[in-house]
Amino acid sequence: MRPAPELLERCRRDDRKAHHDLYVMCFPIMYSICNRYYINKDDRMSALNMIFFKIIVNMNDYLKKHNHVPYEQWMRRVSVNYIIDEFRKQKRYQDLISLREELPEELHPLQSEVDIKYDKEEIQQAIEQLPPMCKTVFNLYAVDGFKHDEIASMLGISTGTSKAHLFKARKKLQEMLTEVKKSAEWNKPQMQ
Numbered sequence: 001m002r003p004a005p006e007l008l009e010r011c012r013r014d015d016r017k018a019h020h021d022l023y024v025m026c027f028p029i030m031y032s033i034c035n036r037y038y039i040n041k042d043d044r045m046s047a048l049n050m051i052f053f054k055i056i057v058n059m060n061d062y063l064k065k066h067n068h069v070p071y072e073q074w075m076r077r078v079s080v081n082y083i084i085d086e087f088r089k090q091k092r093y094q095d096l097i098s099l100r101e102e103l104p105e106e107l108h109p110l111q112s113e114v115d116i117k118y119d120k121e122e123i124q125q126a127i128e129q130l131p132p133m134c135k136t137v138f139n140l141y142a143v144d145g146f147k148h149d150e151i152a153s154m155l156g157i158s159t160g161t162s163k164a165h166l167f168k169a170r171k172k173l174q175e176m177l178t179e180v181k182k183s184a185e186w187n188k189p190q191m192q
Contacts, residue, residue, distance in 0.1 A: 012059040126176040134169035
C-alpha cells in the first residue's frame with residue numbers, strides 16, 4: 001500500500017476528507033493486526049481507532065522520513081507499538097508474566113508442526129484460545145517477525161520468559177490442532 005504523497009500531506013494539514021480516505025485505505029491492514037491481539041470486537045475497534053489517531057497525529061514525523069521508510073511498514077510499526085503499550089498498561093496481565101525464567105528442557109522446534117496441514121480458520125481459532133501473554137508473544141514472534149530480545153524489551157520481560165511463552169504457545173497450539181485433526185478423522189464417514 002502506497003498512499004499518494006498529496007493524500008498524506010492533506011492529512012497532515014488536518015483535511016477530514018483526506019483522513020477518511022486514508023482510513024478506508026489502511027483499515028484492512030490495521031484491522032488484521034488488531035484482530036491478532038484482541039478477542040473482543042469492541043476492544044479491537046477501539047485499538048484500531050486509537051492507532052489511526054496516532055498515525056494522523058504523527059503524520060508530520062512520517063513525512064520527514066517518508067523517502068526512507070515505506071508507509072505500510074511505518075503504519076504496522078505504529079500499530080504494534082500501540083498494542084504493546086496498551087498491553088503493558090493492563091495490570092491484569094502482569095500476573096501472567098511470572099513464568100519460570102529457565103526454559104523447559106524439551107524446548108526444540110516441534111517436529112509434527114510441519115507434518116499436519118490445517119486450514120487457516122482452524123489455526124486462527126486455536127491462536128484465539130491461547131492465554132493472553134502466550135498469544136501476544138506468539139503473534140509478535142511468528143506473525144510480526146520480532147526477535148525474542150525485541151519482544152522482551154517491548155513487554156518488559158526477560159528473553160528467557162519470551163522464549164518460554166513461545167514454547168508454551170506452540171505446545172498448546174500443537175495439542176489443540178492435533179485434537180482438531182483427531183475429531184475430523186473420527187467424524188469422517190467410514191467406507192466399507
